[in-house]
Amino acid sequence: MTTMTKQEMQHMIAERVAKELKGPMSVNLGIGIPTLVAEYMEDDDIYLHTENGLLGVTDVEEEDIDPNLVNAGKLPVGEAVGAAYFNSSESFAMIRGGHVDAAILGALQVDERGVIANWAVPGKNIMGVGGAMDLLVGAKKVYVTMTHTSKDGSPKLLKECTYPITSTRSVDMIFTELAVFEVTEDKQLRLVELMPGATIEEVREKTEAAFIE
Amino acid sequence: MTTMTKQEMQHMIAERVAKELKGPMSVNLGIGIPTLVAEYMEDDDIYLHTENGLLGVTDVEEEDIDPNLVNAGKLPVGEAVGAAYFNSSESFAMIRGGHVDAAILGALQVDERGVIANWAVPGKNIMGVGGAMDLLVGAKKVYVTMTHTSKDGSPKLLKECTYPITSTRSVDMIFTELAVFEVTEDKQLRLVELMPGATIEEVREKTEAAFIE
Amino acid sequence: MTKRKQSAAEALELVKSGDTILVGGFGLIGAPLTLIDELTKKDVAGLTIVSNNLGESGKGLGILLNQGKIKKGIGSYFTSNRDVGDKYQAGEIELELLPQGTLAESIRAGGAGLGGYYTTTGVGTALAEGKEEREIDGVPYILEKAIRADVALIRAHKADTLGNLVYYKTARNFNPLMATAAKTVIVEVDEIVEPGELNPEEVVTPHLFVDAIIEAKQVLTKEGVVSV
Amino acid sequence: MTKRKQSAAEALELVKSGDTILVGGFGLIGAPLTLIDELTKKDVAGLTIVSNNLGESGKGLGILLNQGKIKKGIGSYFTSNRDVGDKYQAGEIELELLPQGTLAESIRAGGAGLGGYYTTTGVGTALAEGKEEREIDGVPYILEKAIRADVALIRAHKADTLGNLVYYKTARNFNPLMATAAKTVIVEVDEIVEPGELNPEEVVTPHLFVDAIIEAKQVLTKEGVVSV
Numbered sequence: 091m092t093t094m095t096k097q098e099m100q101h102m103i104a105e106r107v108a109k110e111l112k113g114p115m116s117v118n119l120g121i122g123i124p125t126l127v128a129e130y131m132e133d134d135d136i137y138l139h140t141e142n143g144l145l146g147v148t149d150v151e152e153e154d155i156d157p158n159l160v161n162a163g164k165l166p167v168g169e170a171v172g173a174a175y176f177n178s179s180e181s182f183a184m185i186r187g188g189h190v191d192a193a194i195l196g197a198l199q200v201d202e203r204g205v206i207a208n209w210a211v212p213g214k215n216i217m218g219v220g221g222a223m224d225l226l227v228g229a230k231k232v233y234v235t236m237t238h239t240s241k242d243g244s245p246k247l248l249k250e251c252t253y254p255i256t257s258t259r260s261v262d263m264i265f266t267e268l269a270v271f272e273v274t275e276d277k278q279l280r281l282v283e284l285m286p287g288a289t290i291e292e293v294r295e296k297t298e299a300a301f302i303e
Numbered sequence: 304m305t306t307m308t309k310q311e312m313q314h315m316i317a318e319r320v321a322k323e324l325k326g327p328m329s330v331n332l333g334i335g336i337p338t339l340v341a342e343y344m345e346d347d348d349i350y351l352h353t354e355n356g357l358l359g360v361t362d363v364e365e366e367d368i369d370p371n372l373v374n375a376g377k378l379p380v381g382e383a384v385g386a387a388y389f390n391s392s393e394s395f396a397m398i399r400g401g402h403v404d405a406a407i408l409g410a411l412q413v414d415e416r417g418v419i420a421n422w423a424v425p426g427k428n429i430m431g432v433g434g435a436m437d438l439l440v441g442a443k444k445v446y447v448t449m450t451h452t453s454k455d456g457s458p459k460l461l462k463e464c465t466y467p468i469t470s471t472r473s474v475d476m477i478f479t480e481l482a483v484f485e486v487t488e489d490k491q492l493r494l495v496e497l498m499p500g501a502t503i504e505e506v507r508e509k510t511e512a513a514f515i516e
Numbered sequence: 517m518t519k520r521k522q523s524a525a526e527a528l529e530l531v532k533s534g535d536t537i538l539v540g541g542f543g544l545i546g547a548p549l550t551l552i553d554e555l556t557k558k559d560v561a562g563l564t565i566v567s568n569n570l571g572e573s574g575k576g577l578g579i580l581l582n583q584g585k586i587k588k589g590i591g592s593y594f595t596s597n598r599d600v601g602d603k604y605q606a607g608e609i610e611l612e613l614l615p616q617g618t619l620a621e622s623i624r625a626g627g628a629g630l631g632g633y634y635t636t637t638g639v640g641t642a643l644a645e646g647k648e649e650r651e652i653d654g655v656p657y658i659l660e661k662a663i664r665a666d667v668a669l670i671r672a673h674k675a676d677t678l679g680n681l682v683y684y685k686t687a688r689n690f691n692p693l694m695a696t697a698a699k700t701v702i703v704e705v706d707e708i709v710e711p712g713e714l715n716p717e718e719v720v721t722p723h724l725f726v727d728a729i730i731e732a733k734q735v736l737t738k739e740g741v742v743s744v
Numbered sequence: 745m746t747k748r749k750q751s752a753a754e755a756l757e758l759v760k761s762g763d764t765i766l767v768g769g770f771g772l773i774g775a776p777l778t779l780i781d782e783l784t785k786k787d788v789a790g791l792t793i794v795s796n797n798l799g800e801s802g803k804g805l806g807i808l809l810n811q812g813k814i815k816k817g818i819g820s821y822f823t824s825n826r827d828v829g830d831k832y833q834a835g836e837i838e839l840e841l842l843p844q845g846t847l848a849e850s851i852r853a854g855g856a857g858l859g860g861y862y863t864t865t866g867v868g869t870a871l872a873e874g875k876e877e878r879e880i881d882g883v884p885y886i887l888e889k890a891i892r893a894d895v896a897l898i899r900a901h902k903a904d905t906l907g908n909l910v911y912y913k914t915a916r917n918f919n920p921l922m923a924t925a926a927k928t929v930i931v932e933v934d935e936i937v938e939p940g941e942l943n944p945e946e947v948v949t950p951h952l953f954v955d956a957i958i959e960a961k962q963v964l965t966k967e968g969v970v971s972v
Contacts, residue, residue, distance in 0.1 A: 114517045116724040135517045137678075137724065141844065142770045143914050145722045157773070157964045158915040164771050164824075172678045172711030174719035175913060177920040177948075178770075178796075179628075179852040182845030186629030186865060187696060189724050210870070215832055216841060218823030219871065224845035227864040228629055258868035327745045329952040348745045350906075350952065354616065355542045356686050358950045370545070370736045371687040377543050377596075385906045385939030387947035388685060390692045390720075391542075391568075392624040392856075395617030399637060399857030400924060402952050423642070428604055429613060431595030432643065437617035440636040441857055471640035621856070631862035631880035633853065652859035652889065661880065682945070717910070718946045 146173025204260030359386025417473030546687030627696025679726030774915030855924025907954030
């Protein structure tokens with residue numbers, strides 16, 4: 091694992107999440123690793139939603155970039171066949187109302203019930219939340235992607251989040267470069283898969299949260 | 304006055320209200336006498352709103368009737384130049400949000416503060432309200448048109464409404480075949496005009512509500 | 517993938533007794549007449565119907581009413597069908613009357629994942645009875661709750677096979693709202709086209725709201741409702 | 745009648761110190777760059793700006809921020825402009841952070857004449873502090889209040905001279921909402937056309953919301969903001 095670059099790690103996680111997506115479905119991709127998921131989706135019946143007002147996001151060639159056509163990360167995107175534009179209240183009505191099938195989000199921390207923190211760090215100014223809280227309460231399924239540990243090696247899967255939580259709702263699955271967890275109905279983490287090259291010992295060592303093996 | 308048909312009376316009232324409308328403005332016309340007001344509007348900058356989803360109502364020739372293009376009374380209408388269609392929640396957002404400049408409505412009763420009853424009769428089933436309550440709370444100005452008395456000759460301008468009120472909001476002006484009243488800032492009726500052929504004695508006799516002469 | 521169904525019967529397969537059903541239209545204008553017609557042939561009862569009106573006497577939802585399949589009606593203007601009053605007098609139907617803007621807004625709130633909202637409409641009237649009143653910034657409002665349903669039956673003009681919808685003139689009315697507020701959304705349209713044929717800027721209902729599409733077989737014309 | 749104004753300065757005549765101003769855009773995308781530019785030249789102070797972001801550092805609303813004209817910002821993602829943090833640390837600006845969907849919904853509620861609404865977003869988080877929580881049908885919600893403003897500065901694609909508006913791709917974002925929630929609504933567009941040139945089925949903002957229209961002179965391109 092130590093020979094993998096950060097970028098390779100991110101792509102590996104993105105590729106793994108993509109396998110969970112079976113169309114027809116609508117999916118909202120967050121910033122960071124989630125954005126990479128689009129590269130690995132195999133099903134044609136997956137429709138990407140971006141909360142700034144488009145259902146039907148595709149990638150775009152450099153020469154076709156339109157400065158007024160972007161995703162929630164303000165990156166240039168393309169318009170899929172069968173797309174639709176809408177305003178921000180309509181977009182979040184879709185999200186909050188339960189009409190988006192899945193959201194793939196990054197996280198700073200996840201607790202052992204699957205509750206995540208992904209919008210603020212204590213001690214710093216709380217300056218931005220964007221659509222994170224709306225996606226957490228509204229998306230039918232929430233999949234979290236993140237590196238298993240922080241830069242300093244400390245676990246991100248914790249007993250309790252020490253950062254402000256994004257929602258009281260537990261996510262459905264968590265994907266790291268070491269493992270895939272699901273959150274059970276009674277809100278426990280369950281290890282469902284080791285990622286290539288990872289060992290159960292390494293996962294145990296780098297995870298503070300209790301999980302079912 | 305007694306030689307006037309009911310239809311003539313209605314047209315006379317409609318013609319008088321039309322004089323109050325100075326564009327640019329958006330106006331919602333209710334069912335009955337208010338619908339006739341469109342025939343007498345002299346200003347080109349008046350845009351008619353109908354709560355079933357159209358700004359830019361015009362009249363329509365028999366041969367151009369489209370069964371899917373109607374006003375709130377379900378009567379066929381035409382589409383003006385510069386019109387726009389919208390859904391029912393957008394339409395009532397316009398009304399309730401104070402974006403429609405004037406509503407012209409019928410009334411069953413008006414009390415001496417200008418509060419009206421126009422949607423239900425006690426003792427009968429309360430079966431329909433439509434957009435009446437929304438227009439009352441939302442339109443910037445509300446003009447009421449009605450015959451001065453009921454079929455049995457009893458006054459409709461009363462001390463208190465005996466029918467269920469439509470809103471606690473006082474209307475702005477009341478137009479009958481006998482007189483024009485405005486509602487003052489301190490919520491009193493003030494006679495501003497006698498209609499052609501009417502006498503102050505007749506208005507006094509047929510009006511139960513107190514009014515300033 | 518296509519959401520096109522071969523018949524109204526196939527589209528209505530999931531509808532069952534006791535369901536709450538949103539039905540589009542302002543009277544017969546923009547009402548899903550083909551789906552309503554099929555519903556009158558289906559063996560269901562105890563329905564709660566949310567619709568501006570309950571059709572006209574013997575037309576549209578009026579047929580369903582006369583069949584006794586409607587347990588409760590939620591709408592703003594039942595006066596357009598005189599049979600509703602008779603049923604109500606006979607104790608055969610419950611009714612909930614809402615101002616038209618409140619009916620529309622409550623359905624939108626349901627679709628948008630809201631619990632309820634404070635509106636000025638109806639404050640101080642008989643329709644505010646039993647509803648919480650509260651002042652916000654000095655203005656009195658009443659609390660109205662969101663409306664959500666099991667099924668929505670709606671009418672649009674065109675659909676692509678993904679389920680994107682555009683509407684036609686004042687037949688739009690409640691339909692786009694209702695498309696957002698039910699677990700299963702069934703649409704009838706004049707024409708079904710391929711994805712890419714509708715302009716993305718002009719789509720009113722994006723496809724993620726829609727479950728099934730059929731072509732309309734009962735259509736409102738100048739001469740009334742006709743089969744096509 | 746035409747709502748066309750000859751200059752941004754003329755369009756902004758009514759704007760005054762202490763105003764609450766809604767400003768469209770998601771970052772610079774769909775932001776009314778010409779009107780913002782003119783606002784930076786105007787002698788006003790103590791503004792409350794409601795906008796998803798406060799521009800970028802030294803761009804769009806970021807200039808207004810650095811001029812010290814903004815007393816308070818209400819938005820969802822100030823992180824996109826690092827200057828906001830510095831101003832906040834220095835106690836030179838108040839900030840109110842809302843989830844993006846709540847920001848959008850509160851503006852819509854303001855335009856729709858509602859007092860507030862119950863949303864699930866934010867329940868149990870730091871952003872729910874001080875907000876009323878209440879269960880409706882077993883689900884916990886928090887109360888969010890409507891947002892209304894003195895002025896809205898928005899960006900659309902085309903306007904007719906009456907004020908009907910259509911938008912362009914993801915530059916639509918908050919603009920149609922903001923058009924409904926201010927006493928004075930000022931729009932900049934790529935093109936002003938005659939009434940009748942926009943299809944009534946495709947108008948997104950009907951003209952009764954709009955007060956003044958100008959042609960955009962500052963435009964976002966692949967190369968950044970340029971004057972045209």
